[in-house]
Amino acid sequence: MKTEKFSFTGHAGHALAARLDLPDGPHLATALFAHCFTCGKDIAAARRIAARLAGLGIAVLRFDFTGLGHSDGEFENTHFSSNVDDIVLAAKALSDRGMSPSLLIGHSLGGAAIIKAASLLPDTKAVVTIGAPADPAHVVDNFREAVPRIRAEGSAEVRLGGRPFRVSHEFIKDVEASDLDTVLGTLKPSLLVLHAPRDEVVSIDNAARIFMAAKHPKSFVTLDDADHLISRVADAEYAADVIAAWAAKYVELAPPAPPPGAPEGIVRASEADPRGFLQDIQSGPNHHTFADEPLAYGGTNKGMSPYGFLAAGLAACTSMTIRMYARRKGWPLDHVRVDVSHDKVHAQDAETGTRDRIDQFRREIYLQGALDADQKARLLEIADRCPVHRTLEGSSEVVTVLAE
Template sequence: MTFVSLLPLPHWQTHHHLSAKPVESLPKPKVLLPNLTQPRRLTNLVAMAQQAISSEKHGPVVQQKKFLIPNKNGHILAGVLHDVGSGRLAVLCHGFRSNKEQETLLNLADSLTREGISAFRFDFSGNGESEGSFQYGGYWKEVDDLREVVLHLSQAKQEVCAIVGHSKGGDVVLLYASKYHDISTVVNISGRFDLKKGIEERLGKDFMERVQKDGFIDVRNKGDVILYRVTLESLMDRLNTDVFAASKSINHNCRVLTVHGSKDEIIPVEDALEFDKLIPNHKLVIVEQANHCYTAHQSELASIVVDFIKDSCQPKKPSSEQVPSNARTERSLSSRI
């Protein structure tokens, strides 16, 4: 909170404004001023004022808290809560072979907290700091991870008001919304509509013949180092994941935003148009010239996402409190300083 002092200033700051009388003839103030003979106290007052000004300028104070959440398979999921004390938060989900430190998630967390909305980013099992082994496919397994995160945060008195996913994470949040109906706002950033596509680019045109023959395919980099293994089971898991059916199963009361870059080099923008045809309560935003990772469009992406979810994620107010519509801005500003 910003405090404005109404105390009279010391004589050495005020005499030339008040009169031409000698300083000693001025009446003594009836209120106590800070004791200037106590430099430590004065320093503390200055520090408090500077902190209040900084908070007003940069937004709410954010506390980062690490979470360790067990999933249904006994693996520990690692997450970080960006807590502004709002009681409501957005959960951020990373994409394929990524993690919670991905640039898009960090920027989204920063933008959300500046608006007074807490954020939680985490690693799916087998990724980042979470336990478990990486698996190709595993879309519904990651939905299970997300479910455990939502339940755990709810038990910790943190209400999840939105789920946001990038790339594969975009598919995960849509699948979640088709199965569970407890989240009212969902954001799909550059998710893939048809999971049968995009496989040849990574595994080669003869991927099905090879995986049926050997039982697996090792994906290697240019240095012939194995990056990950695709088993027949994990490949079939992906091929059998029906995003088409899931899109139609999302409740009409669930608001869904799809954001896609017009120059996405991994998942074509046409996939976003398919989501728009099927999801009942849907908004589509195409970011012109943006690639799959929004390399040059991070600020624009964050602005679009935050604008969409901020109404759903406003800080909790007591149920008995009636706040006039014209007082909402003042209340919001007071919570930031």
Template sequence: MTVIKQKLTFANQDGITLSGLLESPENPTGYALFAHCFTCGKGLTSASQISRALVEQGIAVLRFDFTGLGGSDGDFANSNFSSNVADLLAAADYLSTNYQPPALLVGHSLGGTAVLVAALRLDYVKCVATIGAPAEPAHVLKQLGGKLDDIRGQGVATVQLAGRPFTIKKQFLDDVEQFQLQGQLRSLNKALLILHSPRDTTVSVDQAERLYTSARHPKSFISLDDADHLLSSKQDARYAANCIASWAERYMPAIVADVLPSEEPAKGEVIVTMREGDFLCDVRSVGHQWLSDEPLSVGGLDKGPTPYDQLLAALGTCTSMTLRMYARRKKLRLSRLVVRLTHSREHLEDCEDCLDGKNLADRIHREILIEGELSPEETERLEQIAELCPVHKTLLNHIDITTHLTKG
């Protein structure tokens, strides 16, 4: 299986550059976003193993370093749980803009708590998986031990975490203590998978119980047996990864792989083939290929113009071609020609051509900007010629559409 790995960067809400790694099969059936644990990074064993397992299931995975960690810019001391959530939202927006909205969020430890908060704000997310996650962000304060008083009293202190020094400011404490996640989980409205080890000494398994009790169905729990908190054993990480991949397949949106027709379109024929998501289409004619889609706001991927965009484009381009052809024949000097079009549907009080009695009429407004050495009579004639373009005539004529359905 070919795995495509792309190192990429994107900016968070503060303009700080974050470092990410996107791993993808050649034709992904969906996208996932992974959040690493507190003070960890995208290179952690659990992150790489989970990404690999999901890619093998056809799901592309973006994992990245939070602000001030790994390859990302920024100062960790100025980050907090809220900024982690904001980084996740920025990563989700990057995927949505450049690829496809992530349907699956996976988070490890505090990253698991962060993906739950992010999922509450992202309607397009369908399922969430957490690994060793605390039920509340404030649980992470236990890792700060005897330094809590120093941080509260002095406003800042250096703390040893996983053998490395980190500067923690009082604003971090204040930030995590403001969240009350458990009370919000009943409105999650996503499939939830909770993975936790009963031997986890960093985040006790009772935290998983609190998450599970707070959430609504569909929800699942998987015990990671004797795994440690970081899933440092590749065997444990791989087991968790395979569980997530198998579980996610049930809840990820139904997507058809990018399989294009082998035959070439005949002259005058257009072939439209379904692609990923609910709306994306591959469109081909002789010698040309393009995409058609719907915007993110209605569940599309926004990877191409909508069908009505293309309808307006057909009329606009035909208008432009017709006017330029006429101007050339009549030796008119056109220096600029711009056609702007909009489409709308209007309810009419009186309509001879109503649709199913609903009194609806389609309206296309066409505005043509012409510049050149033209007399008033020539300008008026060009306006008349615009209404003679073939697509204009087709749209005004009665069109018979025949449909024949075949099963492959």
């Protein structure tokens, strides 16, 4: 994943800091991510979800609202409506780059702001909320004891997440005046509501209210025992995978055509999480899957191992080769199944004359149909003509260069 620093002008004329996470492979769509109240673009949930979506071909812009993180301006002078304005301006900045966002994602109060902003962005095809309140005024519960002082003095300093923030009376009036129910009732983009049943900051009844207020198409998925900040890696990855799978139904994810005359293409492996072994595997512009290691070897077991892919290549090539030959001969082959296992054996067991260990692929071929003994024997011989089989049996050269 490539990450670019990105900046644009916010609602009050201040420079807002952002990061644009780009896919290593084809760029299939663009998403805009709005963070939670007093959080920032670099919180774990935003980074991890953006990374997983980028691995699936979706570029993601995440930014700091005015007065937060690395963005200029004063938080005291912001409110819910100004957050909505910042989202609209972020979308415009992406559009100016030719990357108009079709997917909007909002976490917590950012989810409420995303719903409101979606009504102002006609290119939006899909909206996702994560742990969002049904009423923006819900955020006031974080500093309820300070509200009388804020109303009396115009503003006051409160502590949120262990940090001091100055909240204005204008902020309270703005969130209390916000009405999401009306917006949800006329929301045109498809809606996905993600919420954890055990969320202790924004209870799950908020998700129910959002879901019921919106019209179809809409979907609801629980995040099981995730916390409000989606702080665990597994929860963030799950949320990203759900978002990507769901969005594919509503957002145009058609990949670009390969260059004219190009070969079959490149197979690219990109780390999904540098702390483990999970890899995003992109084969040319059209195919994506995962590679991983088993739990016993420090992986997360979310994809086949490298040797598993090698065995899969042999099994698939064998089956295809047998099918092509039987089809050409017009033989009654109803079904082919090829089971391949991999192991290390002593070379002397393979009669090579050395004591080194070599790779052994055991291949069992199952043929169904009204085939006679001679036809089965011939198809077994044809299996050895599988190109992958010949590659594994022959000598191969791997040329490695360092990319600049």
